[in-house]
Amino acid sequence: xxxxxxxxxxxxxxxxxxxxxxxxxxxxxxxxxxxxxxxxxxxxxxxxxxxxxxxxxxxxxxxxxxxxxxxxxxxxxxxxxxxxxxxxxxxxxxxxxxxxxxxxxxxxxxxxxxxxxxxxxxxxxxxxxxxxxxxxxxxxxxxxxxxxxxxxxxxxxxxxxxxxxxxxxxxxxxxxxxxxxxxxxxxxxxxxxxxxxxxxxxxxxxxxxxxxxxxxxxxxxxxxxxxxxxxxxxxxxxxxxxxxxxxxxxxxxxxxxxxxxxxxxxxxxxxxxxxxxxxxxxxxxxxxxxxxxxxxxxxxxxxxxxxxxxxxxxxxxxxxxxxxxxxxxxxxxxxxxxxxxxxxxxxx
Ligand code: ATP
Numbered sequence: 001x002x003x004x005x006x007x008x009x010x011x012x013x014x015x016x017x018x019x020x021x022x023x024x025x026x027x028x029x030x031x032x033x034x035x036x037x038x039x040x041x042x043x044x045x046x047x048x049x050x051x052x053x054x055x056x057x058x059x060x061x062x063x064x065x066x067x068x069x070x071x072x073x074x075x076x077x078x079x080x081x082x083x084x085x086x087x088x089x090x091x092x093x094x095x096x097x098x099x100x101x102x103x104x105x106x107x108x109x110x111x112x113x114x115x116x117x118x119x120x121x122x123x124x125x126x127x128x129x130x131x132x133x134x135x136x137x138x139x140x141x142x143x144x145x146x147x148x149x150x151x152x153x154x155x156x157x158x159x160x161x162x163x164x165x166x167x168x169x170x171x172x173x174x175x176x177x178x179x180x181x182x183x184x185x186x187x188x189x190x191x192x193x194x195x196x197x198x199x200x201x202x203x204x205x206x207x208x209x210x211x212x213x214x215x216x217x218x219x220x221x222x223x224x225x226x227x228x229x230x231x232x233x234x235x236x237x238x239x240x241x242x243x244x245x246x247x248x249x250x251x252x253x254x255x256x257x258x259x260x261x262x263x264x265x266x267x268x269x270x271x272x273x274x275x276x277x278x279x280x281x282x283x284x285x286x287x288x289x290x291x292x293x294x295x296x297x298x299x300x301x302x303x304x305x306x307x308x309x310x311x312x313x314x315x316x317x318x319x320x321x322x323x324x325x326x327x328x329x330x331x332x333x334x335x336x337x338x339x340x341x342x343x344x345x346x347x348x
Contacts, residue, residue: 002064002154002187003029004050009059011045019045021211022059030185032178036198037208038234043191044159050189051157052076064154079148080157083164085140087132094128097146118146121180138169145177149184156181158190162197174201195235199223207231226338229345232274238303238314245273252339255309258287261334270342277303277316279336282324286331295323
């Protein structure tokens with residue numbers, strides 16, 4: 001069993017900076033969790049604490065049934081895949097993959113068999129005698145994966161493993177890593193600042209901001225039910241549109257008075273209205289005026305960017321939907337509107 005449990009884990013660096021505020025969550029055995037957030041939000045610090053590369057200031061970390069706070073990284077039964085792959089340039093692919101097994105008193109024949117199995121899984125058999133310099137970026141990444149796989153760890157930790165690859169290869173590798181993780185069923189924690197990677201790879205996403213967890217949920221939950229304006233604007237490209245709005249006469253009103261939906265009971269004052277670009281329709285009969293400044297053609301769909309009153313706003317339109325330039329009108333899909341507290345940014 002490799003359930004991972006964090007109980008009020010906190011990190012204060014020696015200079016006094018609190019990089020991770022007390023954080024608790026539970027990762028069931030076999031789950032693929034992605035830690036995502038902007039640069040500096042504390043995701044690498046959290047991962048490094050789990051790996052044992054960084055001391056835990058407070059709290060309890062368990063992997064399986066063991067509390068591992070004081071356990072050496074090598075004894076945590078984890079395998080880590082880094083951004084820079086950490087391959088040995090003077091060793092062949094075979095020796096690089098076998099490297100993690102050599103101090104484990106495993107006989108040569110078993111090591112060779114494990115290397116062959118991993119190489120087959122990763123399509124590396126024909127490269128086993130090459131050195132890393134004779135491989136492409138994607139192949140090097142696979143060697144790093146191979147080294148992790150042969151150790152049969154209880155937990156995989158990935159630290160931005162795809163960020164050195166070009167966009168096309170990144171898309172391909174994220175599918176490969178996800179498929180491999182499914183097949184092996186190993187609990188995995190994957191750190192990235194790329195929200196597309198988070199959405200496409202995760203069983204559950206943990207969104208971090210300023211050393212705190214903002215939301216934990218499935219990609220669907222985090223995207224469609226963001227817990228805060230931070231999550232709403234971090235997840236999705238373009239992000240959720242956020243408009244200043246007001247509760248007035250029992251309605252939510254935007255743009256100086258246009259009603260868009262009934263207000264929750266007994267609410268008054270300001271509110272932030274969130275709506276995803278794909279939940280907006282160009283609609284001649286709509287009562288929201290919109291001015292399209294720029295159309296981005298993306299093949300199967302297009303993005304219309306412009307002004308709603310004095311606020312910037314984006315719309316997602318399929319290729320066979322109208323793409324007006326200049327002045328037009330909109331309607332919003334009321335069921336897909338999210339309301340946030342204007343002061344705290346938290347979901348209402
Ligand atoms: P990135 O995506 O840029 O790697 P991150 O979310 O992984 O960012 P961390 O590397 O965990 O962020 O850093 C979190 C915060 O802790 C940052 O503000 C960083 O400057 C600070 N920090 C990291 N290492 C130390 C250290 N050794 N001493 C003091 N502060 C540190």
